[in-house]
Amino acid sequence: MTSAARADNGPGAADAAPEPDRKTPGRPRSARADEAITEAMLDLLAEGLTFEALTIEAVAARAGVGKATIYRRWPNKESMLVDAIARLKGELPTVPGTSLRDDLVAVLRPVGTIRSTRAGQIMPCLVPELRRSPELQGVYHRAMEPRRELLRQVLRTWRDKGELRADLDIELAAVMLIGPLLAQNVLFWNPNLPREGLPERLVDGILAGIAAR
Amino acid sequence: MTSAARADNGPGAADAAPEPDRKTPGRPRSARADEAITEAMLDLLAEGLTFEALTIEAVAARAGVGKATIYRRWPNKESMLVDAIARLKGELPTVPGTSLRDDLVAVLRPVGTIRSTRAGQIMPCLVPELRRSPELQGVYHRAMEPRRELLRQVLRTWRDKGELRADLDIELAAVMLIGPLLAQNVLFWNPNLPREGLPERLVDGILAGIAAR
Known part of the structure; x- marks a missing residue:
């Protein structure tokens, strides 16, 4: 392995x-x-x-x-x-800075590949333990914080450039973007959704919203 | 218990x-x-x-x-x-039919309460096993399918009434709505996000999108 x-x-x-x-x-x-x-x-x-x-x-x-x-x-x-x-998580992804969409896809893409790595075996096994141990939750959060912070930085940067809503809730937007990939790749939520191109489709969907204009 | x-x-x-x-x-x-x-x-x-x-x-x-x-x-x-x-999951939630927002919040709210129930202890423990066993993945999907289908029905109903984009990808929209709650309540992704009112804030955010108009 x-x-x-x-x-x-x-x-x-x-x-x-x-x-x-x-x-x-x-x-x-x-x-x-x-x-x-x-x-x-x-x-x-x-x-x-x-x-x-x-x-x-x-x-x-x-x-x-x-x-x-x-x-x-x-x-x-x-x-x-x-x-x-x-x-286990590897290097933080590199954000190209070329567009809001490119940056978000760059941050989201590794979350979509977790299944094929050792992380895919280990992280879900830690989840039940996280629930039992507040101390272990703290450990997990310290390890994950650089990844959350990278996503926040991308969101703040493009909000300040006027491409995201001025009143954007950064913490909420971060989980809107990451959550669906975790649900699919860690929790296998919906087997009917193709893996191919999922980060791109999610970014487009979350930027535009699902309500009719 | x-x-x-x-x-x-x-x-x-x-x-x-x-x-x-x-x-x-x-x-x-x-x-x-x-x-x-x-x-x-x-x-x-x-x-x-x-x-x-x-x-x-x-x-x-x-x-x-x-x-x-x-x-x-x-x-x-x-x-x-x-x-x-x-x-473990309990009865399917009742959808009031009063508005798109009400219906989506009704479907999402139980996902946000999983932590306080026995489901919160058991479901994450099954996740590592799901990864190891294709047969068990099938079991899990059979058990979850009625919940996914309820969300799809809500989305189809309101799309047909013109409140959602006519070209909405129902499977993608479903995981956009459910994913963030699973990430928060099952995987504890972001400890900075308050639990209170999360289903409502997610529904509003996903309906409207995060891009500037």
Whole structure:
């Protein structure tokens, strides 16, 4: 599952118990250890282990490092999860700035591809746990906030240019745009709706509204 | 958790091993047995048992009936789940027919209250399983279809009255309306958005669109 994601570490990187303070060529060892540990955590979650059942010991064993190596980097498993979710979600999308429609589609498109990635296996499994743990909800929100903020920035920018309603409720508009993609790609709400071109069709529909003029 | 839901069966109804073919006063015994069995299944799921791990034996034991009593009603646990999800979701909302806005808010309002019910505990737990099992996705869709169809009917009715765009994509509009509520109430997408009045604000926003006129 994670061989592609790990390829840039070279084979066996996760088993090498890298230490942050030794000099090696290429990428610093500390970054490679961070990756190996985060990948080990994601592997365990993708295999169906609940976050509640996940232990630092299990992550250390999977990553081939000692517990002390983990505790030098993260105080607890909640803070590891913030980094793991960020890694899972990948880089923030790049917003082209060419038009309101282009920018919104750029932000929405990755939400539509979640199904084919490891994120698609892990994120729904976290949902039931989010419900049970206010602390875990906080972790999730810290990890998601940069994505929400990117969408808000796009909306504010184009509102200030006069392309969106001057009185636009930014928080409401953000969930209007993201919600349908989450419903389709995470919750499988409507099997009759084709996946192809969905971000574009949603952006057009939400910009124009559904009421008759 | 289910004492209120079971109150109309009387205490101990679930333990009475009711048989469908004996005459008793009030509600037919078969309906009461159906309820007891479905409630037992929902209890087990709400306690965190996965659908995969759920057995007919466990449901029978919890409901205080024999396995044969269950197999007389349902051929397998997938068909039980269709009825259980339908029960969990409750009655379909009543659409007043007074206005487009009233009708849409009536359909959307129950989606906004899922958090406080047992459905809020169970449905997210099913999501990871849906991803793993195409068969279970089919079960979920059979159970959800009456709700999707109600929303489609409302949209068709008001489109035909000229209040919605004549070329409205009904499937797209349905997920535009439902998606944001699922994102908020099931996936907790944006903690900055107040719950109060959300169905109304979404309906207004989606009818009017967010683009400047």
